[in-house]
Amino acid sequence: DGGITQSPKYLFRKEGQNVTLSCEQNLNHDAMYWYRQDPGQGLRLIYYSQIVNDFQKGDIAEGYSVSREKKESFPLTVTSAQKNPTAFYLCASTPTGGMAEAFFGQGTRLTVV
Amino acid sequence: KNQVEQSPQSLIILEGKNCTLQCNYTVSPFSNLRWYKQDTGRGPVSLTIMTFSENTKSNGRYTATLDADTKQSSLHITASQLSDSASYICVVGPNAGNNRKLIWGLGTSLAVNP
Numbered sequence: 001d002g003g004i005t006q007s008p009k010y011l012f013r014k015e016g017q018n019v020t021l022s023c024e025q026n027l028n029h030d031a032m033y034w035y036r037q038d039p040g041q042g043l044r045l046i047y048y049s050q051i052v053n054d055f056q057k058g059d060i061a062e063g064y065s066v067s068r069e070k071k072e073s074f075p076l077t078v079t080s081a082q083k084n085p086t087a088f089y090l091c092a093s094t095p096t097g098g099m100a101e102a103f104f105g106q107g108t109r110l111t112v113v
Numbered sequence: 114k115n116q117v118e119q120s121p122q123s124l125i126i127l128e129g130k131n132c133t134l135q136c137n138y139t140v141s142p143f144s145n146l147r148w149y150k151q152d153t154g155r156g157p158v159s160l161t162i163m164t165f166s167e168n169t170k171s172n173g174r175y176t177a178t179l180d181a182d183t184k185q186s187s188l189h190i191t192a193s194q195l196s197d198s199a200s201y202i203c204v205v206g207p208n209a210g211n212n213r214k215l216i217w218g219l220g221t222s223l224a225v226n227p
Contacts, residue, residue, distance in 0.1 A: 006156075033213070042117070042202075042217030043157075058213065090156050101147075102215075104156030 003027065006091050006105035013078070013085070013112050021076045021108045023091035029103070030096040032074035036060060037088040037107075046089075049074055050096060078110060086112045115140045117205050117218035125224045130193055134221045136186040136203030145206040148177050148188050151220065152199045160188070160201075193225045 004025040013019045023032065034046040045058030049068040063082025068074055074093075078085045089108045094100035117138045126132050138146070145164050149157035161170045161177040163186075169178045174197075176189045190197055200220040207214050 040219065042219050043215075044217075045213060045215075048213045056213070088154075092156075101159045101162060102157075104158070106156050107154065109154070 004091060004093050004103050004105040006089075006108050008108060009106065011108055011110045013110065015112055016080045018077055018079050019110065021078070021089055021091075021110070023074045023076065023105060024072055025074075025093045025103075026072060027093055027103060028071070028095075029093035030071070031094045031100075032068070033092040033094075033102070034058075034064070034066065034074070034076045035090040035092065037090060043090065046076065085110055115205075115207065115216050117203055117216050119201075119203050119218040119221050121221060122219075123222040123224070125226060126193055128193060128195055128225055128227050132190050132193060132223065134188045134190075134201050134203075134223070136188070136218060138184050138186070138203070138205045138216070140184075140205045140207050140216055142207050143181065143184075143205065144208050146177075146179055146186050147204040147206065147215075148175070148186075149202045149204060150199050151202060157202060190223075195225050195227060198223060198225045 007022045031050045033048045035043040044060050047066040049055035065077045091105040092102045094102045120135045147162045148160040151157040160175050163170050163179045165181045174191045179186045200222050202220040203218040205216045
């Protein structure tokens with residue numbers, strides 16, 4: 001089955017710790033994205049990557065970091081610099097070119113305890 | 114300011130009934146409009162994508178309409194089912210092929226009761 005997989009589904013982190021969220025896709029898509037979803041707000045773009053070894057900041061990149069060493073993988077690290085990390089994180093992928101439909105993973109709910 | 118506004122914020126209907134969700138946008142330039150369905154605690158799933166030249170697009174019991182002149186879209190759900198209970202999100206793309214600029218609405222929360 002082709003798809004996009006996020007893990008873990010639930011994650012708990014102590015204040016001051018970094019944590020990495022996994023995102024893997026086997027759709028052969030070039031572009032990958034990380035969004036954050038909070039209650040009462042629309043999805044907000046954290047980082048995106050259109051090609052391996054290249055990525056760009058989105059609207060709310062502060063306190064986050066990413067890497068894109070492989071086409072299939074786009075992990076997101078939530079660092080201790082992120083002031084309010086508790087949220088629902090969504091990874092998406094699209095083929096490049098044209099008006100591409102975005103495919104989403106099932107999300108990771110991160111809670112800082 | 115580019116914005117996407119959806120109404121109603123929430124809606125409760127009985128199984129088998131039809132409903133219509135509204136989306137107004139103030140996005141310029143405008144390239145495309147999408148409707149997504151998001152089940153609680155899951156990622157969004159695409160229902161329809163329309164360009165500015167399309168007036169209507171269907172996906173099973175879901176029919177989206179678009180009026181680019183008035184900057185309004187609607188999503189009509191026919192013969193609702195319990196599994197239609199979800200959040201429905203309207204998303205506007207200002208540039209073709211540029212998913213990093215998508216503008217997301219807050220969604221309409223739909224509950225379908227037996």
